[in-house]
Amino acid sequence: MTDRGDLAGLRAVHDLVAVMDRLRSPGGCPWDARQTHASLVPYAIEEVHEVVEAIEKDDRAGLREELGDLLLQVVFHARLAQEHPTDPFGLDEVAAGIAAKLRRRHPHVFEEDAHLAEGGDEPGEEDLHRRWEQLKQAEKARVSTLDGIPAGLPALARAQKVLGRARRAGVEVDPQVDAGGSGDLGERLLALVVQADASGVDAEGALRAAVRSVEAAVRSREAAGRAPHADDGSLGPSAAPAVGPVAD
Numbered sequence: 001m002t003d004r005g006d007l008a009g010l011r012a013v014h015d016l017v018a019v020m021d022r023l024r025s026p027g028g029c030p031w032d033a034r035q036t037h038a039s040l041v042p043y044a045i046e047e048v049h050e051v052v053e054a055i056e057k058d059d060r061a062g063l064r065e066e067l068g069d070l071l072l073q074v075v076f077h078a079r080l081a082q083e084h085p086t087d088p089f090g091l092d093e094v095a096a097g098i099a100a101k102l103r104r105r106h107p108h109v110f111e112e113d114a115h116l117a118e119g120g121d122e123p124g125e126e127d128l129h130r131r132w133e134q135l136k137q138a139e140k141a142r143v144s145t146l147d148g149i150p151a152g153l154p155a156l157a158r159a160q161k162v163l164g165r166a167r168r169a170g171v172e173v174d175p176q177v178d179a180g181g182s183g184d185l186g187e188r189l190l191a192l193v194v195q196a197d198a199s200g201v202d203a204e205g206a207l208r209a210a211v212r213s214v215e216a217a218v219r220s221r222e223a224a225g226r227a228p229h230a231d232d233g234s235l236g237p238s239a240a241p242a243v244g245p246v247a248d
Contacts, residue, residue, distance in 0.1 A: 016071070017091060020079045037080055044073045056208065105135050130168045145169040157204040159193040167197075 023032040047070045054062035078091040103110045108128070142148060145165045149158060166173045173194070196203040 013091075016075055017079075020072070020075050024079050032076075035076070035080070037077060040073065040076060040080075044070075044077075047073055052208075056205070056212075104139070107131075107135075145171070154204055156189070156193060156207060159190055160197050160203050163194060163197045 020032075023029045026033075047066065051063065051066045051070055053059075054066045074094070075091060078089070078094050081094075082088050082090045108131075140148065145168070146162060149161050149165065151158075153161065163173055193203045196206065
């Protein structure tokens with residue numbers, strides 16, 4: 001991006017901050033004025049999922065829009081944080097904090113190891129992940145390599161995160177149940193996540209893709225099975241075949 005593009009981008013961000021400030025200020029929008037960090041949580045979660053969906057559908061226009069909606073959540077929370085009576089902070093502090101963190105977490109680029117990027121031996125991706133986790137653990141005084149994994153992550157994503165952290169910490173995790181074996185369902189699911197992690201596959205993303213295929217099949221069969229004579233637009237008998245291994 002050129003310097004001119006950088007300046008235009010900064011002006012656009014400043015404009016968004018000004019719009020949010022107007023909405024939140026007296027005489028602005030009553031709904032925006034009522035919001036809190038807690039009340040905005042569902043919207044932040046929804047926007048993240050919509051960004052993921054746009055990426056996985058390769059929807060460029062949708063991705064641009066959804067990234068804007070996600071950026072709004074950051075700006076909105078930063079605006080709320082400015083109003084805290086004893087510990088205020090704003091978007092500048094948020095941006096400065098993440099920039100400083102990125103510099104600390106990439107010493108091979110910004111600090112003593114920067115020469116490696118200029119003709120020396122490049123550290124491997126696994127080495128970089130391991131160093132990132134070590135720096136994070138030291139910064140946050142964490143006792144376990146698993147500390148900080150959000151409890152609210154979807155189960156497959158959380159399982160893969162735990163497995164990845166454990167592997168990089170040198171802790172072997174070897175579930176004794178085969179994915180097609182006779183263990184309980186949770187153990188078999190975990191075994192599948194182990195396989196995915198070993199293969200470099202995002203288990204959560206793979207399942208989303210499989211579910212999208214089922215959804216497409218359901219919609220296709222619904223459309224094909226609509227009874228043309230049904231006055232109420234209901235589905236005909238052929239619209240409800242079993243899809244995949246489960247019939248509802």
